[in-house]
Structure formats: C-alpha cells, structure tokens
Amino acid sequence: MNVFYNKEGIGDVLIISLKDIPYEQKRFERKGDVVKIFDAETNETAGFNIFQATSYFSLDGNGQLDVTAEMVEKINQTIAQNGFSDKLEADLSPKFVVGHVLEKEKHPNADKLSVCKVDVGDEVLQIVCGAPNVAAGQKVVVAKVGAVMPSGMVIKEAELRGISSSGMICSAKELNLPNAPKEKGILVLEDSRKPGEPFFK
Structure with a gap:
C-alpha cells in the first residue's frame, strides 16, 4: 500500500494505491467522499481516492506519506463510513x-x-x-x-x-x-x- 497527498498539486485528496492495472481496465465507484478504483476484468481493488481528506485525517506532508497501523485503521474507518465494505491491510x-x-x-x-x-x-x-x-x-x-x-x-x-x-x-x-x-x-x-x-x- 502506498499513500500520497499533494494539496497544492491535486487538491484535498488522499490517494491510496494498492496495485497497478492498465488504464483501460480501470473502473470507478463513488460513495460519498470515497472513490474505489478496481479492475474491470478481475474485480480486484486497485486503490481508493478520498476527497475532502483533511476532514478525515490530520495531514501535514506532501508526496508519499509514511503508512502506519494507525493510518491504515483510519483509512478503513473512512472507507466504511462512506459505504464501502473493503478492509485494507498493509505490509508495514x-x-x-x-x-x-x-x-x-x-x-x-x-x-x-x-x-x-x-x-x-x-x-x-x-x-x-x-x-x-x-x-x-x-x-x-x-x-x-x-x-x-x-x-x-x-x-x-x-x-x-x-x-x-x-x-x-x-x-x-x-x-x-x-x-x-x-x-x-x-x-x-x-x-x-x-x-x-x-x-x-
């Protein structure tokens, strides 16, 4: 799991990347402030974008963020709060x-x-x-x-x-x-x- 944030570059969006998939296979599903990106062929989840990120997280960095157990827990809470049942795990x-x-x-x-x-x-x-x-x-x-x-x-x-x-x-x-x-x-x-x-x- 890689997590990125760049408010000046793309706005108040937390980007969670789980795996790379070809662009033409990407599909998107939005619930509330969360967009799920998944593979149309395999249905595997490729990542999430969390909009209005600072209403859910305290973010004080730009670029790649350090992933901690606390961050993963908070991401899972945010995903669930917005209606998704996915539960992410990270190799720390x-x-x-x-x-x-x-x-x-x-x-x-x-x-x-x-x-x-x-x-x-x-x-x-x-x-x-x-x-x-x-x-x-x-x-x-x-x-x-x-x-x-x-x-x-x-x-x-x-x-x-x-x-x-x-x-x-x-x-x-x-x-x-x-x-x-x-x-x-x-x-x-x-x-x-x-x-x-x-x-x-």
Whole structure:
C-alpha cells in the first residue's frame, strides 16, 4: 500500500494505491467522499481516492506519506463510513533494507548486467543489477518490492532480459542522499551492517 497527498498539486485528496492495472481496465465507484478504483476484468481493488481528506485525517506532508497501523485503521474507518465494505491491510515492514550480496554472476543475455543473490535478513532475493561496482561480499542498500524511490518510481517484480528480478540494489544518487557521487555505482555500506536491518532509521 502506498499513500500520497499533494494539496497544492491535486487538491484535498488522499490517494491510496494498492496495485497497478492498465488504464483501460480501470473502473470507478463513488460513495460519498470515497472513490474505489478496481479492475474491470478481475474485480480486484486497485486503490481508493478520498476527497475532502483533511476532514478525515490530520495531514501535514506532501508526496508519499509514511503508512502506519494507525493510518491504515483510519483509512478503513473512512472507507466504511462512506459505504464501502473493503478492509485494507498493509505490509508495514521496512522497504529499504541492508542486503548482503552472496553471489554475483554475469547475466546470460546482457553484457552490462549482473544477476545477484542478496540476503535481506528474512529471505534471499534474486536481483538483476547494472552497476559496474557490484560484487559478492558487499553490504548494500536494497529497495524491496513495494518501495517507492525518491523519484516516485515504485519497485515491482520485473523480468530483465529474461531473468526475474525482485528488488533493486541502490546507488546513493537513487536514494537522494546528500553528496552522492556523480559516477555510476551502487552504495557500498560498512561491513558491520546487518542484513535485513532498515537502512533509513
């Protein structure tokens, strides 16, 4: 679940995004201040827009908002109050975590890509990486599936040149860190960092 708010850009609307669906398959149902977006083919819920958002929520930020258990509860209350029976759940685990590169192999179909096995604490992910400096043994920053990058890009399951990739090994520039180097390359962390621990405290 990703939640966005930008009063200056689009007005007093809270946008809740659950999954991407093609625009031509999107259908909308409105009850009160809430619009439900769903897939016309599968009937899966893709998200909600809550209008007059500040009459339901205390909102003091712009862009992507931190999703908390309290926010999810309040969203569910608002949806129910406006006549929908949906109940949302959110994965509140950190999406930017420390990873340990266990293996790095050359991508079989692309000269400049590597296929990495990365320990992120509770699982080992396969991630295709294009950075020239990635190597086995490094501690790195992994954006897991569902992470929203500072650029606004949402990290999804992907297939790159025929190889599946679950996440992204990040550079300092991609993380919008101050004094990020201009040259290409992932951010390599101190070896004392533990796989799975949140990168952003």
